[in-house]
Amino acid sequence: MAEEAKFCCLRCGAEFLLPYTPGVTEERTCPNCGSNSVRRKKDK
Numbered sequence: 001m002a003e004e005a006k007f008c009c010l011r012c013g014a015e016f017l018l019p020y021t022p023g024v025t026e027e028r029t030c031p032n033c034g035s036n037s038v039r040r041k042k043d044k
C-alpha cells in the first residue's frame with residue numbers, strides 16, 4: 001500500500017507529493033522542471 005510523501009527538487013526548489021513505497025527506491029522526476037535531482041523530505 002503506497003503512501004504519499006513530500007519530495008523536494010534540488011534544481012528548482014519545487015515541492016510536491018508523490019506516492020512512496022517504504023523500502024523501495026525509485027528514481028523521481030520533478031514535475032516542474034524534469035530534473036531527477038529529487039529528494040524526499042522528512043517532516044519529522
Ligand SMILES: [Zn+2]
Pocket residue numbers: 009010011012013014030031032033034035
Ligand atoms: Zn524541479
